[in-house]
Amino acid sequence: MEKLAIHGGKPVRSTPMPPRIMFDKTEKQAATRIIEKTMTGNQALDRYGGIEVDQYEKEFAGFFGRKFATAVSSGTAAIHSALASLGLEPTSEVITSPITDTGAVMPIIFQQCIPVFCDVEYETLNPSPESIKERITKKTGAIIVVHLAGMPARIDQICKIAQKHDIPVIEDCAQTHCAKYKGKLAGSFGTLSAFSLMSGKHTTSGGQGGMVLTDDENLYWNAKRFADRGKPFNSTEETNLFIGLNYRMTELEAAIGRQQLKKNKKIAEKRRKIYKQIMEGFKQELVAFRIVEAIPDSEPDPWFLFVHVQKDKLKAENQILAQALQAEGIPVGKKYIIPIYQQKWFKEKNTFGTSKFPWSLPYARKIEYEHCCPVAEKALENHMTLYIHEGYGNKEAEDIINAFKKVENFFLK
Numbered sequence: 001m002e003k004l005a006i007h008g009g010k011p012v013r014s015t016p017m018p019p020r021i022m023f024d025k026t027e028k029q030a031a032t033r034i035i036e037k038t039m040t041g042n043q044a045l046d047r048y049g050g051i052e053v054d055q056y057e058k059e060f061a062g063f064f065g066r067k068f069a070t071a072v073s074s075g076t077a078a079i080h081s082a083l084a085s086l087g088l089e090p091t092s093e094v095i096t097s098p099i100t101d102t103g104a105v106m107p108i109i110f111q112q113c114i115p116v117f118c119d120v121e122y123e124t125l126n127p128s129p130e131s132i133k134e135r136i137t138k139k140t141g142a143i144i145v146v147h148l149a150g151m152p153a154r155i156d157q158i159c160k161i162a163q164k165h166d167i168p169v170i171e172d173c174a175q176t177h178c179a180k181y182k183g184k185l186a187g188s189f190g191t192l193s194a195f196s197l198m199s200g201k202h203t204t205s206g207g208q209g210g211m212v213l214t215d216d217e218n219l220y221w222n223a224k225r226f227a228d229r230g231k232p233f234n235s236t237e238e239t240n241l242f243i244g245l246n247y248r249m250t251e252l253e254a255a256i257g258r259q260q261l262k263k264n265k266k267i268a269e270k271r272r273k274i275y276k277q278i279m280e281g282f283k284q285e286l287v288a289f290r291i292v293e294a295i296p297d298s299e300p301d302p303w304f305l306f307v308h309v310q311k312d313k314l315k316a317e318n319q320i321l322a323q324a325l326q327a328e329g330i331p332v333g334k335k336y337i338i339p340i341y342q343q344k345w346f347k348e349k350n351t352f353g354t355s356k357f358p359w360s361l362p363y364a365r366k367i368e369y370e371h372c373c374p375v376a377e378k379a380l381e382n383h384m385t386l387y388i389h390e391g392y393g394n395k396e397a398e399d400i401i402n403a404f405k406k407v408e409n410f411f412l413k
C-alpha cells in the first residue's frame with residue numbers, strides 16, 4: 001500500500017493550492033477613483049460625502065429583488081441592525097442554530113434577548129423546520145435562519161411556520177451570496193436578510209462589510225437608524241430617536257463592493273462546478289467519505305464543503321484523518337465548530353460585567369442548554385470541512401479526490 005505523506009510518503013499534492021484572488025483591475029480602478037476624490041479635499045470616504053454606498057445599496061437590493069438595503073460595517077453589524085430594527089422587548093426569545101458564527105448570536109445578547117437553539121438537519125447541518133416549530137413559545141420574537149456553507153436551508157417551510165405565529169424571520173446569508181431555493185435567491189425569503197461582506201466570503205466590500213435587506217419600509221428605516229446611532233432618518237424629529245451604534249459602511253468599501261457584486265453570479269457558477277465535480281468523484285471512488293448534498297430544488301453557492309465521515313468504516317478519528325489529508329496537501333479541518341451553547345463565553349454567560357444579563361433579567365424564561373441539540377452535536381462530530389474556492393480547476397478537484405482515496409484506503413477497516 002502507498003505510504004501516506006504523514007508517514008514520510010510522497011504527498012498527492014506537493015504544490016500549495018492556488019491562492020484565492022478576488023480583485024482585478026476593476027476593484028483597483030474603483031478604489032483609486034475614491035482615493036483620487038479625497039485629494040480634492042471633499043468628504044469622499046464617508047458615505048455622506050459620496051454616492052457609492054447609496055448606489056451599492058440600490059444595486060444589492062436589486063440583485064436580490066428586494067425593496068430596501070442598508071449597508072453596514074460587518075455581517076455581525078448586519079445581524080445586529082436587522083434584529084434591532086424589530087424593536088423586541090428585553091427577554092424576548094430568538095430562535096437560531098447552534099451551528100453558526102458567534103457574530104450571529106452575540107447581537108441577540110446585545111439586544112437583551114434570549115437565544116433559543118433549534119436543532120439541525122443531519123445532512124446539511126442547517127436549521128430544522130420541525131425543531132424550530134417545537135421551540136416557538138409566546139416569548140419568541142424572531143427566528144434567525146442561517147444558510148450554512150452556501151447550502152440553502154428549508155427557508156420557505158420555516159417562513160410558513162413563522163407566519164402562522166406572526167414571527168419575523170431574519171435570513172443569515174453571510175455564507176451564501178448567490179444560492180437559490182425553489183428558483184428564488186436565498187436572502188429574498190425572510191422578513192429581513194443579513195449578509196457578511198468580509199474578504200473571506202463569496203464577495204466582499206473590502207476587508208469587512210455587511211448588508212441588511214428587507215421589503216418592509218419601517219424595518220428599513222429602523223435598521224438604517226440603528227446603524228447610525230438612532231439618527232432621525234425619515235422623521236421630523238431633530239434629535240436621535242433611539243440608541244444605536246455607528247455601523248456605517250465607507251465609500252471605499254462600497255466602491256469595491258459594487259465591482260464584486262457584478263462578479264457574484266460567476267463566482268457562484270464556478271464554485272458550483274467544482275463542488276459537483278468533487279461530489280461526483282467522491283460518489284464514484286469513495287465509500288467512507290461523502291460530500292454533503294444540498295436539499296432538493298436548490299442550487300447551492302458553496303462556501304466550503306462539509307464532508308461526511310462514515311466513522312464505522314474507518315480505523316482513525318477525524319483528527320488523524322484531517323492530519324493525513326493536510327499532509328497530502330488538502331485544505332481540510334477536522335470539525336467545523338463547537339456548538340455555540342458549548343462555547344466558553346456562552347456557557348459562562350460572560351456578557352455585561354458579572355450580571356449574566358440577559359439570562360438573569362426578571363421575566364427571562366429559564367432555558368436548559370445542555371445537549372439541547374443532539375443532532376447538531378452528532379453532525380458536527382461526523383463532518384469534516386473541505387475548503388474550496390472559485391480559483392480551483394480540474395487538477396485541484398482530482399488531487400482532492402485522489403488524496404481522500406489514498407487516506408481512505410489506508411484507514412479502511
Ligand SMILES: Cc1ncc(COP(=O)(O)O)c(C=O)c1O
Pocket residue numbers: 074075076077079100101103104146172174175196197198209210
Ligand atoms: C453565518 C455567519 N453569520 C454571521 C457572520 C458574521 O459576519 P462578520 O464576520 O462579517 O461580522 C459570519 C461570519 O463568518 C457567519 O459565517
